[in-house]
Amino acid sequence: MNGQLTDNGPDAQGRFGDFGGRFMPEALMAALDELTAAWQEAMADETFVAEFQRMLREYAGVPSLLYDATKLSEVAGARILLKREDLNHTGAHKIRNVLGQALLTKRMGKTRMIAETGAGQHGVAAATAAAYLGLECTVYMGEVDTQRQALNVARMQLLGTEVIPVTSGSRTLKDAINEAIRDWVASVDRTAYCFGTAAGPHPFPAMVRDFCRGIGDEAREQCLELTGALPDAVVACVGGGSNAIGLFTAFLEDESVDIFGFEPGGDGVETGRHAATIWAGEVGVLHGARTYVLQDEDGQTLESHSISAGLDYPGVGPQHAHLADIGRAHYRPVTDAEAMDAMALLARTEGIIPAIESAHAVAGAMELAEERPGSTILVNLSGRGDKDMGTAIEWFGLGQASEDGTPEPATEKQIAEGAK
Amino acid sequence: MSTSVAFEKARGEGRAALVGYLPAGFPDVQGGIDALTVMVESGCDVIEVGLPYSDPVMDGPTIQAAAQRALENGFRTADVLRTVEAVAATGAPTVVMTYWNPVSRYGTERFATDLANAGGAGLITPDLTPDSAEEWIAAADSHDLDKVFLVAPSSTDARLRYTAEACRGFIYATAVMGVTGARASTSDLAGPLVARTRAVTDLPVGVGLGVSNGDQAAEVARYADAVIVGSAFVRPLLDAPDTATGLKALAALTEDLAAGVRRG
Structure with a gap:
């Protein structure tokens, strides 16, 4: 991290081209202005930046490795480099964002953090940062998700965070965001909203990007050191898009580097059961930003679908919408089945079990490798797959072994246990 | 017809105006029209018709439930x-209260045209501030529609001035830092907010969020030009065992509130 605002936007209104901005209740405008000013001052303050970097290094295990995945590369027919964000504390890139926001919360003199979470990964990360920095923390989580992800609810509770199940709307991530915003409107004087992705109203898309951009800054340097050249392409999965924008930012000015985001294609975009927002959505306003949105003819938000809870969101960060619009980055869908195949492939070739989110990026890299054999493709392996074993057991029919060693499908009961 | 007509009339009678809200389509389209007509007949001066939206971040549980049902x-x-x-055919100035995406999706200019043709007075926009409203302001101005933006206790004086300059019709002052919903007591933040708003504009100032009965309305009417009531009107319709009972309760509540704004 260089402590500078990038020149990739946004403008003073928080717009990236036609996207972004701040579509929010007036009640939050003063707080968003205050947050923008505090963040910009903090990023210009060497003490803040040094403390952020110290926490990343000493607590989160950053910089993460850039791993030359030679066995996977053999299968792919291209050189695949994995940025091992799965090795960070709490098992994903998200620790970078929450440590940045929690440190900023302390600096602003606020004592409480709220966060939304889908599967619970951002919630666990926020709860971790709150515990580490001594902040009170409340996490909103759709009721449906609290039932599917009881283990993450328990993690947050053990870390001292209050988890509130959200029963409104579709009872999933987008409703958890709505409820967190409602809390924030009523508690903004002492509460910071630790937003989980590079979406939402200004300054969140830019602020979250800047807290995560170490991913790309490190990877670019590591790639030059390892291969003596820049990669031909960089690849990440895109839900809201924090890990992707964290990777892409360092490469935006490198004209020789192609940029690819892979969106959750669910059962296939043609089925309507997906969360491929840029690929299949249309421009609208959701959660404070103008961006691509999965919506019906009347602008009502549609429910999204993905096997990966972390990508299951009907909106996308506005800078991604802009990068797609100007053609600097390309976004394509990857289906549930392709992602699960990639999860198994990476596990068996390299002994790395990726998060299903990150498996979308691996699947995308395999597709690119076929199109451009011999090229170097840098993939952000944004998280580890421990949290996804319930889904894997069910998908692959794992969990029991017969006497000759062949896998047997788990029982319904085991699946239910695993899913917890 | 601008809402200013209703404010002038109320001012002429030496009282605050009563602004009543219900979401459209609740419990169904005709049921909503019947309910709003009862509210006009029982004493509402201005009607706000809500546009139900899937992600209503400024609404509490009562209005969320009604919108969800719609x-x-x-x-x-x-x-x-x-x-x-x-x-609007009843003669009461009628505005739409809407989150921005449904209008953006419909087409801002097209919505303004159709709203004006329907006799609507304008829009209240809870998640659109003048900062992002260039398109809407242009459409409203070309169709002679009211632009009602919100101000909040957290608004700085600079933002109050900025917002007031962009408003036409009236200014919506949110009485509390929070979402819609009936509250047991009126807010002590509303009075100072109205005073700060008056210092920067001559437009009427309406106060909303939390008012649910005649006594609260009377209290707010002492310092505001309008008392805005939403969730309290939704409640009897949600609770009533049948339509007739719901409408009867709605009429009684409206009369109580209308008497309240005349006591203020």
């Missing part, structure tokens, strides 16, 4: 225009 019953954006047309 959506489940198949509410379409065109239904809000139908509702406005029917209610």
Whole structure:
């Protein structure tokens, strides 16, 4: 991290081209202005930046490795480099964002953090940062998700965070965001909203990007050191898009580097059961930003679908919408089945079990490798797959072994246990 | 017809105006029109018709539940225009209160045209501030519609001035830092907010969020030009065992509130 605002936007209104901005209740405008000013001052303050970097290094295990995945590369027919964000504390890139926001919360003199979470990964990360920095923390989580992800609810509770199940709307991530915003409107004087992705109203898309951009800054340097050249392409999965924008930012000015985001294609975009927002959505306003949105003819938000809870969101960060619009980055869908195949492939070739989110990026890299054999493709392996074993057991029919060693499908009961 | 007509009339009678809200399509389109008509007949000076939306971040549980029910019953954006047309025909100035995406999706210019043709007075926009409203302001001005933006206790004086300059019709002052919903006591933040708003504009200032009965209305009417009531009107319709009972309760509540704004 260089402590500078990038020149990739946004403008003073928080717009990236036609996207972004701040579509929010007036009640939050003063707080968003205050947050923008505090963040910009903090990023210009060497003490803040040094403390952020110290926490990343000493607590989160950053910089993460850039791993030359030679066995996977053999299968792919291209050189695949994995940025091992799965090795960070709490098992994903998200620790970078929450440590940045929690440190900023302390600096602003606020004592409480709220966060939304889908599967619970951002919630666990926020709860971790709150515990580490001594902040009170409340996490909103759709009721449906609290039932599917009881283990993450328990993690947050053990870390001292209050988890509130959200029963409104579709009872999933987008409703958890709505409820967190409602809390924030009523508690903004002492509460910071630790937003989980590079979406939402200004300054969140830019602020979250800047807290995560170490991913790309490190990877670019590591790639030059390892291969003596820049990669031909960089690849990440895109839900809201924090890990992707964290990777892409360092490469935006490198004209020789192609940029690819892979969106959750669910059962296939043609089925309507997906969360491929840029690929299949249309421009609208959701959660404070103008961006691509999965919506019906009347602008009502549609429910999204993905096997990966972390990508299951009907909106996308506005800078991604802009990068797609100007053609600097390309976004394509990857289906549930392709992602699960990639999860198994990476596990068996390299002994790395990726998060299903990150498996979308691996699947995308395999597709690119076929199109451009011999090229170097840098993939952000944004998280580890421990949290996804319930889904894997069910998908692959794992969990029991017969006497000759062949896998047997788990029982319904085991699946239910695993899913917890 | 601008809402200013109703404010001038109320001012002429030496009282505050009563602004009543219900979401369109709740419990269904005709049921919503019937309910809003009862509110006009029982003493509302201005009607706000809500446009139900899937992600209403400024609404508490009561209005969320009503909007959700409208959506489940198949509410379409065109239904809000139908509702406005029917209610405006009673003679009460009628505005639409809407989150921004449904209007953006319908097409801002097209919505303004259709709203004006339906006899609507304008829009209240809870998640659109003048900062992002260039398109809407242009459309409203070309169709002679009211632009009602919100101010909050957290608004700085600079933002109050900025917002007031962009408003036409009236200014919506949110009485509390929080979402819609009936509250037991009126807010002590509303009075100072109204005073700060008056210092920067001559437009009427309406106060909303939390008012649910005549006594609270009377208290707010002492310092505001309008008392805005939403969730309290939704409640009897949600609770009533049948339509007739709901409408009867709605009429009684409206009369209580209308008496309240005359006591203020």
